[in-house]
Amino acid sequence: MEDIILLSHGNGGEATRKLIEEEILKYLGNEILEELLDSALIDIKGKIAFTTDSFVVSPIFFKGGDIGKLSIYGTINDLSVMGAKPLYVSVGFILEEGLSLKEFRKILESMRSAVEECGVKVVTGDTKVVEKGKGDKIYINTTGIGIIEDGISWHGRRIEEGDIIIINGEIGEHGLSIMLERLGIKTEEIESDLAPLHNLTLPLLKISNGIKFMRDPTRGGVAGVLNEIAQKYNVEIEIDEEKIPVKPWVKNASEILGIDPLYSANEGKIVIVADKKEEKKIMEFLRNHPLGQKAQIIGEIKGKGKRVYLKTKMGTKRILDPLKKDLLPRIC
Amino acid sequence: MCLGVPLKVVEIRENNTALVDMGGPTLEISTIFTPEVKVGDYVLVHAGFSISILSEEEAIDIFSALEEIEK
Amino acid sequence: MDIRELVERIKKISKKEINIMEFCGTHTHEIFRYGIRQLLPENIHLLSGPGCPVCVTSEEDIDYIIELAQNYDLSIITFGDLVNVPGNNGSLNYLRAKGKEVIVVYSPLESINIAKQNPNKKYLLIGIGFETTAPNLAFTLIKAKEENIKNLYFLSLHKLTPPAMKAILDMGEIKIDGIIGPGHVSTIIGRKGWEGLFNNYKIPFVIMGFKPEEILYGIYHLVKIIEEEKPALINAYEKSVKEEGNKSALEYMYKVFKKGSASWRGLGIIEDSGLILNETFEEFDIRKIYPQKTKSIKLKNNYCRCGEVLRGVIKPTDCPLFGKSCTPESPKGPCMVSSEGTCSAYYLYGGE
Numbered sequence: 191m192e193d194i195i196l197l198s199h200g201n202g203g204e205a206t207r208k209l210i211e212e213e214i215l216k217y218l219g220n221e222i223l224e225e226l227l228d229s230a231l232i233d234i235k236g237k238i239a240f241t242t243d244s245f246v247v248s249p250i251f252f253k254g255g256d257i258g259k260l261s262i263y264g265t266i267n268d269l270s271v272m273g274a275k276p277l278y279v280s281v282g283f284i285l286e287e288g289l290s291l292k293e294f295r296k297i298l299e300s301m302r303s304a305v306e307e308c309g310v311k312v313v314t315g316d317t318k319v320v321e322k323g324k325g326d327k328i329y330i331n332t333t334g335i336g337i338i339e340d341g342i343s344w345h346g347r348r349i350e351e352g353d354i355i356i357i358n359g360e361i362g363e364h365g366l367s368i369m370l371e372r373l374g375i376k377t378e379e380i381e382s383d384l385a386p387l388h389n390l391t392l393p394l395l396k397i398s399n400g401i402k403f404m405r406d407p408t409r410g411g412v413a414g415v416l417n418e419i420a421q422k423y424n425v426e427i428e429i430d431e432e433k434i435p436v437k438p439w440v441k442n443a444s445e446i447l448g449i450d451p452l453y454s455a456n457e458g459k460i461v462i463v464a465d466k467k468e469e470k471k472i473m474e475f476l477r478n479h480p481l482g483q484k485a486q487i488i489g490e491i492k493g494k495g496k497r498v499y500l501k502t503k504m505g506t507k508r509i510l511d512p513l514k515k516d517l518l519p520r521i522c
Numbered sequence: 523m524c525l526g527v528p529l530k531v532v533e534i535r536e537n538n539t540a541l542v543d544m545g546g547p548t549l550e551i552s553t554i555f556t557p558e559v560k561v562g563d564y565v566l567v568h569a570g571f572s573i574s575i576l577s578e579e580e581a582i583d584i585f586s587a588l589e590e591i592e593k
Numbered sequence: 594m595d596i597r598e599l600v601e602r603i604k605k606i607s608k609k610e611i612n613i614m615e616f617c618g619t620h621t622h623e624i625f626r627y628g629i630r631q632l633l634p635e636n637i638h639l640l641s642g643p644g645c646p647v648c649v650t651s652e653e654d655i656d657y658i659i660e661l662a663q664n665y666d667l668s669i670i671t672f673g674d675l676v677n678v679p680g681n682n683g684s685l686n687y688l689r690a691k692g693k694e695v696i697v698v699y700s701p702l703e704s705i706n707i708a709k710q711n712p713n714k715k716y717l718l719i720g721i722g723f724e725t726t727a728p729n730l731a732f733t734l735i736k737a738k739e740e741n742i743k744n745l746y747f748l749s750l751h752k753l754t755p756p757a758m759k760a761i762l763d764m765g766e767i768k769i770d771g772i773i774g775p776g777h778v779s780t781i782i783g784r785k786g787w788e789g790l791f792n793n794y795k796i797p798f799v800i801m802g803f804k805p806e807e808i809l810y811g812i813y814h815l816v817k818i819i820e821e822e823k824p825a826l827i828n829a830y831e832k833s834v835k836e837e838g839n840k841s842a843l844e845y846m847y848k849v850f851k852k853g854s855a856s857w858r859g860l861g862i863i864e865d866s867g868l869i870l871n872e873t874f875e876e877f878d879i880r881k882i883y884p885q886k887t888k889s890i891k892l893k894n895n896y897c898r899c900g901e902v903l904r905g906v907i908k909p910t911d912c913p914l915f916g917k918s919c920t921p922e923s924p925k926g927p928c929m930v931s932s933e934g935t936c937s938a939y940y941l942y943g944g945e
Contacts, residue, residue, distance in 0.1 A: 379548070557841065
């Protein structure tokens with residue numbers, strides 16, 4: 191008989207205690223978490239960044255990662271793009287009755303490894319169990335706290351005409367790899383681009399104070415982030431189709447599925463808006479970084495406006511609106 | 523539904539299936555409609571099937587074809 | 594020589610005000626994606642015809658699918674775009690939200706695996722698409738029969754392209770000077786597949802590929818024969834389209850299907866324009882097992898003008914709902930839903 195998650199694991203009694211101590215603490219334990227207090231007590235001095243994200247990706251194991259890894263990196267990245275050094279993370283599990291303990295342990299191990307890699311600590315958490323059919327195996331919520339590094343301030347960094355737009359690498363991998371898997375398309379060697387970005391963003395913010403904006407283009411893809419920028423800062427953006435780095439398999443998959451890579455989610459990329467004067471410094475840094483080797487300048491801020499335009503390889507221009515339709519759900 | 527995509531055949535498998543190169547990773551397709559396909563051929567793939575074997579010229583030399591029309 | 598020169602040549606020879614119609618959703622989208630209209634002189638008008646299989650699915654057929662999903666113990670297997678098309682009583686997406694199992698596949702062969710893995714469930718595979726896709730579904734059913742799959746049923750919504758073209762030309766609502774022939778349908782039916790139509794209408798017809806260079810090249814060809822008044826049926830996509838097409842695919846298709854009448858959104862019922870299952874495959878035919886109960890009534894307050902868009906009579910921007918109450922998030926008709934739909938292309942690519 192397989193070991194599985196039962197409703198009793200969520201009842202707050204003996205079974206819950208066992209699950210926490212024998213499984214969760216085994217993988218994610220540290221001196222703070224092990225206290226198992228109602229709230230973790232931590233000392234931080236400085237400006238704090240605080241973020242939360244919930245992860246419902248299906249399938250829970252995909253090429254290049256799993257929901258556990260995603261739940262840690264995703265939150266780390268949200269802190270990193272703000273210039274915060276990630277410090278502490280909380281983890282909330284909603285487990286479906288019947289989830290195999292083997293799969294749960296695999297996810298925990300994946301989270302342990304991600305937590306270690308990012309140099310953070312899981313300091314508090316929660317575990318609930320729902321009846322079979324009321325939750326798809328596992329949902330995870332993570333909340334992260336980071337501290338804005340000395341010398342980093344977003345104050346006064348205004349996006350202006352002439353600013354350049356940079357992407358640190360090839361786009362669309364996460365979304366398309368998940369879609370291929372969900373459609374039962376048998377492919378080999380396709381992977382999500384899932385990666386933690388703090389070792390890229392924080393040093394980048396230190397070497398250049400010409401960075402005006404950074405965001406990781408997850409749901410909605412690069413097109414989504416560009417439109418956010420255009421709307422929020424009232425600027426017109428133009429990007430050049432020929433400059434956008436795309437892996438051949440992503441290009442082919444996007445044609446097969448009818449989904450533009452610009453709308454496909456990324457989990458290891460950042461969109462950067464920067465002062466053109468800093469171009470050389472920033473590109474040199476990125477290209478020498480393992481997560482930035484394929485970095486490209488893909489466009490620029492054209493002036494006041496609200497829309498994003500794409501210059502096609504034919505030299506014609508078209509509008510790049512934010513994603514409007516349903517792509518397959520539950521990519522992130 | 524989606525574009526027919528030209529992809530190169532890298533492996534022929536049994537039961538009228540083949541692997542095509544998606545640019546690194548490979549995709550398994552049915553070759554039932556292009557039984558003469560060989561490794562190295564480019565095929566047009568639509569909804570999991572190859573529907574034609576693309577002829578030699580990877581891209582037609584449009585411009586010399588145009589010269590032909592002008593005549 | 595480059596694209597610019599090609600465009601210059603087109604401009605040089607193009608004198609008349611002409612309407613060119615394409616009949617393939619992929620052509621619709623690629624033309625928009627690359628801004629082809631911006632490159633062509635103003636006297637050449639590119640119209641979009643009924644080239645999107647999802648868009649031409651009638652309201653009755655959508656309602657039938659919803660009826661089947663709601664009233665019977667059936668899980669639905671389909672291609673992506675169909676799930677968002679609204680009928681009178683909701684869409685498949687809506688049903689999925691209410692707990693119905695709706696599975697989207699890339700290849701129809703996947704449905705055999707799904708049916709085998711869950712022998713206690715009953716599945717309905719929806720066959721949608723023109724001649725490019727129908728052979729794939731035909732082969733899937735042949736395989737299902739060979740492997741004795743008893744829990745997979747089939748609904749054919751397949752349609753044939755030449756009859757739709759004929760219907761549009763017959764309607765004569767707009768003057769069509771030339772046709773951009775669909776490259777993938779032609780890959781299956783061959784240049785030969787258009788001969789009947791061409792001989793009857795003598796309309797300039799050029800089969801083209803999908804890369805922007807191939808489209809411009811094809812348009813150059815087409816404009817030339819229109820200007821010279823020398824109508825011809827030309828294959829400008831020889832890379833993939835042979836004179837006879839793909840005989841193997843056609844054979845499989847006609848092993849499983851035969852021609853029958855079909856109901857086209859915007860065009861009405863057209864004889865011999867659809868594919869229905871042969872007697873030998875009747876065991877799969879859901880129409881025989883659970884015939885449609887409710888006859889569809891036209892939606893009372895639906896001002897969707899998809900039919901006119903499909904016939905090239907109006908542009909999406911002429912429709913009062915476009916961009917206002919009809920958007921990809923809340924589509925009022927299939928043209929806005931499908932990735933191949935004209936309204937969707939206009940919306941997505943900011944069409945003029």
